[in-house]
Amino acid sequence: MRIDAITLFPEWLLEIERYGVVGRGLREGRLSLAAWNPRDYTTHPTRRVDDRPYGGGPGMVMQSAPLVATLDAVAHRRGDARPVPVLLMSPQGERFDQRWAEHLAEGSGFVLLCGRYEGIDQRFIDRYVDAEISAGDVVLSGGELPAMMIIDAVARLVDGVLGDARSAAQDSFADTILDHPHYTRPPGDAGDSVPDVLLSGDHAKIARWREKQALGRTWLRRPDLLDGIELDPRQQTLLAEFIGEYAERTPRS
Numbered sequence: 001m002r003i004d005a006i007t008l009f010p011e012w013l014l015e016i017e018r019y020g021v022v023g024r025g026l027r028e029g030r031l032s033l034a035a036w037n038p039r040d041y042t043t044h045p046t047r048r049v050d051d052r053p054y055g056g057g058p059g060m061v062m063q064s065a066p067l068v069a070t071l072d073a074v075a076h077r078r079g080d081a082r083p084v085p086v087l088l089m090s091p092q093g094e095r096f097d098q099r100w101a102e103h104l105a106e107g108s109g110f111v112l113l114c115g116r117y118e119g120i121d122q123r124f125i126d127r128y129v130d131a132e133i134s135a136g137d138v139v140l141s142g143g144e145l146p147a148m149m150i151i152d153a154v155a156r157l158v159d160g161v162l163g164d165a166r167s168a169a170q171d172s173f174a175d176t177i178l179d180h181p182h183y184t185r186p187p188g189d190a191g192d193s194v195p196d197v198l199l200s201g202d203h204a205k206i207a208r209w210r211e212k213q214a215l216g217r218t219w220l221r222r223p224d225l226l227d228g229i230e231l232d233p234r235q236q237t238l239l240a241e242f243i244g245e246y247a248e249r250t251p252r253s
């Protein structure tokens with residue numbers, strides 16, 4: 001898996017190489033990452049890559065030519081037999097989610113394009129961008145954080161990057177539902193105790209409890225996720241149990 005990012009702040013983006021599971025995955029060569037600065041590919045004497053918007057108004061717009069030249073350099077270096085997707089970070093794009101991460105993790109890599117200022121000349125987008133991806137309904141000052149989010153989410157799905165592949169399989173959204181709650185030592189922390197079942201050593205019971213909590217949390221916090229799936233009879237029983245226990249715990253107003 002090779003990921004290329006086009007950004008005016010390559011040093012910042014490459015900080016991701018120094019930390020956690022992404023850092024380890026890169027050091028172990030399970031994935032590779034390169035950052036490209038369009039300022040290195042402009043012919044402008046002061047390395048300018050933006051200009052005022054046609055039609056007037058505030059802000060600056062990233063020009064097409066330096067981005068085309070950068071993309072050419074990326075394609076040349078990658079030397080892919082088939083071109084990989086070019087993804088523009090954009091608040092107007094499709095919302096990034098675990099399904100996107102899984103889809104990207106299946107391929108041989110991709111190119112992330114980080115906008116700045118008011119954004120990028122539309123003609124570049126029309127010609128070179130395969131998809132626009134959003135980090136959420138919020139406007140950031142640049143695409144670097146969304147790009148780092150994507151790199152992180154995809155990297156942990158690449159074989160061997162996570163120490164224990166089971167962690168990814170158990171995470172929220174892996175099964176389209178949320179993760180169960182987690183507890184660790186000490187057993188009695190500030191008066192709050194750990195659910196007995198987790199200390200029982202009975203693995204079948206623990207698995208059942210976790211699945212019930214995962215279903216219940218999803219029902220409480222993200223019922224929309226349950227609309228998209230069909231629960232099997234066992235899961236339906238677990239969720240019904242959770243709902244019954246929840247109703248008992250929660251006083252009616």
Ligand code: SAH
Nearest residue numbers: 089090091115118119134135139140142143
């Ligand atoms: N004028 C643009 C916003 C530009 S923000 C608009 O209203 O749509 C500058 C850059 O930050 C964008 O080009 C994009 O690359 C990045 N960006 C900002 N918010 C983002 C978000 N929610 N998701 C992904 N990228 C974002």
